[in-house]
Amino acid sequence: MIKKVLIAAVSVALSAPAFAASSGTIEGEVTVPYACNVVTPALETLTAAGAMATGSATWSFNQNDDTTYSLSALTLLSSNPEASISGAITLTDGSVSLVSQSSEISSTSGDKDGNYATTDGTVFYQISETVAPVLYAGDYDISTTLSCAQNVGGGAGGF
Numbered sequence: 001m002i003k004k005v006l007i008a009a010v011s012v013a014l015s016a017p018a019f020a021a022s023s024g025t026i027e028g029e030v031t032v033p034y035a036c037n038v039v040t041p042a043l044e045t046l047t048a049a050g051a052m053a054t055g056s057a058t059w060s061f062n063q064n065d066d067t068t069y070s071l072s073a074l075t076l077l078s079s080n081p082e083a084s085i086s087g088a089i090t091l092t093d094g095s096v097s098l099v100s101q102s103s104e105i106s107s108t109s110g111d112k113d114g115n116y117a118t119t120d121g122t123v124f125y126q127i128s129e130t131v132a133p134v135l136y137a138g139d140y141d142i143s144t145t146l147s148c149a150q151n152v153g154g155g156a157g158g159f
Contacts, residue, residue: 036063036148041123046140051129053140059091062118065150070109071101072145076127080138084131087142090124101144111151 041057061069069091076087090100091110098121099110127142129135 032064034065034150036067036150037061038069038146038148040146044123044125046125046127046142048135051132051134053125053127053135055125057123057125058120059123059146060118060120061093061112061148062116063112063148064115066111066113066152067148068109068111068151069099070107070147070149071099072107072147074101074104075141075143076104077141078136078138079140080136082132083129083136083138083140085127085135085140086130087125087127089126089142089144091146092121092124094119094121113151 039060041059044055044057046053046055061067071089071091074087074089076085078085086102088100088102091098093112097110098112099108101108125142127135127140
């Protein structure tokens with residue numbers, strides 16, 4: 001009797017027909033994380049003329065969403081203790097000023113909305129003697145740190 005029941009159960013399991021569905025969902029999904037990258041110029045040699053030293057160089061960036069570009073407070077150095085200097089570093093995103101820094105105390109930022117592949121811009125440097133009619137003899141240095149981060153409060157986006 002056990003053999004007959006076992007054989008019947010195996011027969012039923014093997015003979016159950018498989019039915020094909022008449023429709024089905026095909027779906028794909030991806031999550032793309034935010035990304036921004038900057039390529040800053042190497043140390044730039046400025047040209048002195050009168051009470052000012054200026055120069056420019058190329059920088060590049062890419063972003064895949066609205067982005068805030070920040071410049072830290074300027075560091076201005078002179079090897080001559082008689083010098084009284086101020087300075088500025090300005091970044092353009094091609095033809096328009098993106099962010100400019102002239103403060104030695106606080107950072108500053110500028111927003112760029114959109115999605116951009118590698119884009120070149122220009123960095124403009126300026127060191128100025130604020131008291132004397134020409135720059136004093138000596139070494140001068142101006143620097144800031146550039147960073148980028150997603151601007152979640154920027155222009156239209158999402159879906």
